[in-house]
Amino acid sequence: MYELIVVGGGPAGLAAACAAWDAGLRSILIVERDRELGGILNQCIHNGFGLTWFKEELTGPEYAHRFVELLSRTGVEVRTDTMVLDVTADLSVHMTGPETGYRVERAKSVILAMGCRERTRGAIGIPGTRPAGVYTAGAAQRYVNIEGWLPGKRVVILGSGDIGLIMARRMTLEGAKVLACVEVMPYSGGLTRNIVQCLEDFGIPLYLSHTVTQIRGRDRVSEVVVSRVDENRRPIPGTEMVFSCDTLLLSVGLIPENELSERAGVTIDPRTKGPAVYENMETSVPGIFSCGNVTHVHDLVDFVSAESRRAGEAAANFVLKGPAAGEAVELLNGPGVSYTVPQRVRPGNVEKALNVFFRVNRIFGKSQIVVSRGDRELCRFKRDRLAPGEMESVTVPVKLLEGGPEPVAIAVKEAE
């Protein structure tokens, strides 16, 4: 029996395993479905990773490599080319791989770190034909950066999520012509730095409040139709623009991959589409923790590493010291907030202060983030600008959260 099995060897799983080792666990297994550790970072060959965590600018593979190095100095066991098929509530982990074989391993704790997947054409229901040439941005990134093949030469990108923006630049550098990036919302879903460095620097137009309303072409995409949308995101007839292209890339959102979590009986938060977690990243099932994009979709891997260390330490505490106790306080979305992680806090289990991640539900200018309990304000934080595409966090002194089970709400108030 392992003290800890980590499902997934991407940035979340790597940081969690290292932290659990540092915290004293000595029998840890990472199970990774790909042939190498590092997860999606391996195909993210652009820079911009690590500014917060390592205080320097790294590429995705470099960032992953730092953790693989750290891991190699521990006794953590790794099985690559091995996929976990099932995690049961009694912490049996079913896995399969050509070398691993099919086997079931028991564990005292499990960390879920499976990451996320991309929303597809079917999820957003773009009408039209079904030719070759419609790819999610991440699949295109894999073709270009791992397989060494350019999927198309004249490209329209739907969605201004970060992967789409990165791929606009990447495809351009490879000699493709990126005609437009089209975003249904009135603001971009990506980081500001990516809008500037990946679109503006290359003269690629960004059409806000627009969407793709039709795909044309029998064998290969030949045209896409783009329409302006009204405030309810409905296409406005008469605003159609036709782009002649051979490729449509979709960067229309990421969904945490929680099929394993659900099978294990873990409660999923409909807001994050990931496990609802306590302050230490523990899920509703004792001994199962979750971190990284399987919990909620992050913009920056640095925050994944931070959160995952928390999960790794907590798993070690669970195994070495026993379950965390104490009454939980629920964190609620106040006006302007679309989710918080963690969703529940046991103040007795927090040392000094609690770091709460959250996203806002629209663009805000100069604002105050207000933490309150009922009518009572606990604390507030100033921000110059808030956007749904950029994850926010506040650090709340744990003292303020003590004193009974009454829920605490986080809200945004824009300055008048």
Added chain:
Amino acid sequence: MADVVIIGCGAVGAATAMELSRYKLELVILERENDVAVGTTKANSAILHAGYDPRPGTLMARLNVRGSELCRAYCHALDVPYRGCGSMVLAFSEEERETLRELLDRGVKNGVPGLELLTGDQARAREPELADTVQAALWAPTAAIVSPWEMCLAFAETAVKNGAQLRLNACVTGIERRGEGYTVHTAQGDVEARYVVNAAGVDSGAVHDMAAPHSFDITPSRGEYYLLDKAEGARVNTVIFQCPTKLGKGVLVSPTVHGNLIVGPNAEPSEPHDEATTAGGLAFVKERALLSVPGIDFSKSIRNFAGVRANTGRDDFLIGCPAPGFLDLAGICSPGLTSAPAIGEYAVELLAREGLALEKKEHFDFSRRRVRFKELSPEAREELVRRDPAYGRVICRCETVTEGEILACLRTPIPPVSVDGVKRRVNAGMGRCQGGFCAPRVVEILSRELHLSPGEIVKDRAGMKMLARETKGGEADV
């Protein structure tokens, strides 16, 4: 000279080829695309109808009921996913209750077993997600769901295993009467045969006109669908129809054998190969489906598609010989998939009447099995991976499809040549990520096994190239 050439390898052509392959005959199957089961067969409701819809006394009525029985037996024998889940037709008004009584009456006349009228409450007791507005339902226990492309593939593979020759990418361009038989011109050269079977689906009108005087028009009708994630797969347990109208059987809500929920279709006049979905069509389908099952969560949609049916405006299939030795299996609209094996059986009978000599083979191979890793017990998985490690490597994570299964399908009698061809055989890419993760790996496997450059791998039909060119520095000549 072949004995029989069959034009088209959808469900009807494949079933006919399989029935003929029981006999000592030289058979050639011509298919215009690079794979079988890629026309109407792959894009429909995936329902095996019980047989209460067709007008009593028609060929359609007889072949539907017989086909329903045969599909069940054949799917069992050939390892095709099949679930006898039954169906309900819903009535929302007194007028529609009258329609249910008519359908019951037709069903009884057509010999459909087990039909039963349910009250709204009885229907909801069986299907709790049905709308409160449902007043009554017609229950048909013999309706079933199936994997349509796998059924067609199983029929075609059986024909090929028993000696039939399948020519892919062989679009028929002309047919000439020559002495005792016909010369069929195709994109892959000429084929001579004593008998010709026209199973060309939406093109059956055009093929008919090559050999006989014009006598009917195919007026294709396009139906659009939603396919929803497995999270919605148990929303209903049986096939939920609305009352049929002149346009078709209406919008249905049904589980699929793969565990998803299928919703559709509408019915719009279309061109023969126009498989485009439309915003209006999809909105209509959604709105109609919610009348039956208000709780469907359409945010769980993973795919939309459209299929074209070979309607003729008549209420029967057009089966017969318009020229000596030339058999039309035309106008095979719904319930064509269900009827296919019965049409195949009937086609043999009609060809015999035209003079085709039938002598049974001593040995007819009627077996088919494939490994479905996902459905195996832990012990069986362990044993399989030990024997062949390729079964340990999961390529499609959403559907748990292993490399071993993909390699095995490449060694079947009709191996796939495209990413979607692999999908139709082993389900890789059929799940919630729609191939986002596994398509690059399937491209890699196809490229390796077929000895093709990744740039030559197609998504589905010939010409549907996935990749444009190698990245900078990747070209051999730089």
